[in-house]
Amino acid sequence: MALKVLSHDEGAPVGGCAASGCGSSTDRLAHLPEAIRAKVNNHPCFSEDAHHHYARMHVAVAPACNIQCHYCNRKYDCSNESRPGVVSEVLTPDQAVKKVMAVAAAIPQMTVLGIAGPGDPLANPARTLETFRQLSEKAPDIKLCVSTNGLALPAVVDELCKHNIEHVTITINCVDPDVGAKIYPWIFWNNRRIKGRRAAEILIEQQQKGLEMLVARGVLVKVNSVLIPGVNDEHLKEVSRVVKAKGAFLHNVMPLIAEAEHGTFYGIMGQRGPTTEELQSLQDSCAGDMAMMRHCRQCRADAVGMLGEDRGHEFTLDKIEHLDIDYAEAMVRRAEVHSTIEANRAAQRQRTGETFVSLASLQRKIPVKPEPRPVLMAVATTGGGVIDQHFGHAREFLVYEASSQDVRFIGVRKVDQYCSGDATCGDAETALQKTLRALAGCEVVLCSRIGYEPWGQLEAAGIAPNGEHALEPIEEAVAAVYRELAESGRLDQAIPEPQRMSA
Amino acid sequence: MAFQIIEGCVNCWACEPLCPSGAIFAATPHFQIDAKKCTECEGDFAEPQCASICPVEGVILDGLGVPANPPGSLTGIPPERMAAAMAEIQAR
Incomplete structure (x- = not known):
């Protein structure tokens, strides 16, 4: 077995065995065209290397949801918890924009603003899109992204593209309605609550359609899947194959979080989460098919800071309300910080x-x-x-x-x-x-x-x-x-x- | 007759934009339905919209004061199972 001697000249091509070896995560994205690599270069949730250097934030402007998942409990809010769907303070679009500018000025490494809940962002189209509209105008140096269950995605794809959304994450736990029926007890669709297999069927249809529409419009799509042992573990390999074929560029398999005290269906019914070995082994078997993300921290819907840290408490409404931010000045400083980071990365x-x-x-x-x-x-x-x-x-x-x-x-x-x-x-x-x-x-x-x-x-x-x-x-x-x-x-x-x- | 939102509502906003009569409004500590405006969606939808999207069991009552979404109907968790789990957590 031959070992490659790696060189990293400034002018070296970015494809092939760049960065830290063939199996490294940076290199997992090596098959992508240069334009896409440039898009994810400073996105902590889309690039593993970037997450060491850049921060993200979520603003919780989207409280409503149009489906129920067995791993989610809409009643929950605990400031000690860090997991998706949990949030302390729901913001209006105006408040959210103010918070984003305050964080961007205070944490110049923050390059990405995501809307991820605590419900489904696209089930709150007015609030979500208004936030994006204002930010694309006032803070053009921040990347905007959104995370969704996909049910309402086809209906708003064109609207999203208008606001310059380059990254979308769809949570796809299954492509088979029989599996879906064990994950989603109901959806709200065409003014009715629909339960059982039919609900899963509609959800899957819309997710796949939304994925195709985004890819056709050149939007980068990451797929999140929750690994639920005994429910969709084997099936996720199929999911990985399908979403890759449709043009998703990254697959993030996350472990189920289920504790009785969370009050979720899985938590109460004693459904266990996967062991680290099970998660790793599934990620490894999907890795043959597509780029896998392994650094996900399953953030709260109002997380602020580097992945794995949450500085949200420094930017509560009462603290940012009276701030007057000169964003033009902040942008200059942000650009300086970003170029220092890039120089460090190159040196590393x-x-x-x-x-x-x-x-x-x-x-x-x-x-x-x-x-x-x-x-x-x-x-x-x-x-x-x-x-x-x-x-x-x-x-x-x-x-x-x-x-x-x-x-x-x-x-x-x-x-x-x-x-x-x-x-x-x-x-x-x-x-x-x-x-x-x-x-x-x-x-x-x-x-x-x-x-x-x-x-x-x-x-x-x-x-x-x-x-x-x-x-x-x-x-x-x-x-x-x-x-x-x-x-x-x-x-x-x-x-x-x-x-x-x-x- | 009118629907009613009671304690337990998590203020998620899901119902508010759906109401065909504009009867639902944000309030403290939770959303309210204006009884004078509520039509129970008659003439607009086959099913009452607020009760069809509400994610929390037991917090929307119909015109007779009966929960539109009784315990277990949305989560699929049998109520006795929920009670046992809660008792177990309390005892820790």
Whole structure:
């Protein structure tokens, strides 16, 4: 097996094995035309590399919904929760526009504004479209995108295109009404509530039609699917094939979130979510068919900031009401910040490339040995593509798989799953135990610093803590640690026992 | 006769634009139906629109004061199952 020596000259073509290796997420989009790659370059939800550097925000202007999903409960609002459909404050279009400009001025990395709920944005066409109309006029440097269940999509496609919407996400959980009947109890269609298989049939029809119409108009479409074990897990491979054939460019399979306390059908009925292994394995099998997104954080419908962080509390209505924002001035500063980010990204890509050259030389030194096995490593980062977070402060870890070929981004593991409520939740598990469970399968955790106690417990669980690569680019550090492990001969042995804890 | 919105409404706005009589209005703590304007959609639609899109069980009453969407009718969760789950959560 030959290893590619990667070069990253400024003038190098963007296709092929760019960035951090053939399997890397950046490269997953390599088959796309340059025009599309340019469109997603600074979109944190459409490009895995971009999510290290750029932030997004959602404005909750769309409270109404036209369907019911078994994983959603419209009654829910908890400020401690971070999951789709949850929101603290519904805004009018005017309030939303004000909030977007305030955030854009305060967080210049914010490049993307999405409307994602808390209901279905297109079931609130007047509010959603008015927000887009104002923003495309007042803040032309912000990308606008929308997320929908697809039922009302065909009816508003042309209106969306008028407002310069370049990115649309459709949640498609099935293409078979029999599967759909187990996910959607009802839809509201042509002034009637329709239940059962027929409801799913109509929804699927409209989703597919909407997808085709968007693609025909040159809009980038990402498809989100919720992985529901025993309901649509096998079926999602079919979904992936179908949506790719119709021109969706990215598929994001997300794990079902179902807890009894959320009051959802699945939560109450005891439907479980997938394990990280099940999710990963499904993503891997769909990956043959199309580009998979693995860095989704399943944000709230009013999230603000980098993916995985929520600074919404800094921009509540009472705080932004009296702000007077000079957006023209803000745009100048934003453009400066964006060009600094792009310079950093280019530099990082260059450094990462050099690392892969040395990995290749390692291969040549020990040609007789069998190929060292791949290793999963968890990384604590606050963004920027570098290892810069204290272990104890991390609320999530990025997981990378290092092999002798490349470093591949695998997914995100959240530590406190969707609820940070403490006393009320009555959970006997300590924060550290939760973290250990979240890191199951990983053999190394990279962070900027780590305390004495977690150090010992991590080692006991078969996970090696490593603080030696603080502030280094993630993929470069992961490659360096992998090289050390390979050179020490530890990768010739089977996977050590203790890490195979419960998933 | 008129429909009525009661406590439990989550103010999602879904019903408001659908009402053919303009009888539904935003209020605190939740949306209200103007009884004088409500026609129960007679002559406009086969089914009352507010009750047909409302996502929350039990919060819209018909002219007789009966919930248009009784427990379990929208979520598919059997009411006894819901009660058991709630009791279990309370006991934690």
